[in-house]
Amino acid sequence: MNFHDDDNFVPGGETLAGARKRVLIGVLAERELARQNLELPGERVQEVARWFRARFDLTTRARTEAFLAHAGLTPESFTAQMRELAALDAIERHLVATIDARLPDHRRLLTIRDFLLRQEAR
Numbered sequence: 001m002n003f004h005d006d007d008n009f010v011p012g013g014e015t016l017a018g019a020r021k022r023v024l025i026g027v028l029a030e031r032e033l034a035r036q037n038l039e040l041p042g043e044r045v046q047e048v049a050r051w052f053r054a055r056f057d058l059t060t061r062a063r064t065e066a067f068l069a070h071a072g073l074t075p076e077s078f079t080a081q082m083r084e085l086a087a088l089d090a091i092e093r094h095l096v097a098t099i100d101a102r103l104p105d106h107r108r109l110l111t112i113r114d115f116l117l118r119q120e121a122r
Contacts, residue, residue: 026084029091049082
């Protein structure tokens with residue numbers, strides 16, 4: 001199965017809009033990492049790659065290569081994705097106090113579905 005930019009199909013049950021937001025967050029994380037002059041060691045990228053492979057049972061070279069072929073990823077594009085995840089993790093850790101301060105209001109905003117359901121039940 002190959003995925004093309006013009007496909008409406010998004011693997012994993014995610015919407016295309018959700019996938020675009022995830023890409024945006026990764027881009028912003030990489031830019032913030034550069035803006036803050038924060039280092040992202042290659043070892044950290046490899047650690048994230050090992051986590052990803054373990055998380056999804058890509059525990060052998062053959063299985064990893066089979067997944068990459070299935071997904072249409074090269075080893076280089078896979079590594080770029082792992083770098084993006086590592087950058088996101090680094091920025092999240094760097095901004096943890098700000099994130100934690102804003103999280104309560106964000107969670108409150110997420111109650112909109114419950115609010116609407118309760119309104120409909122009346």
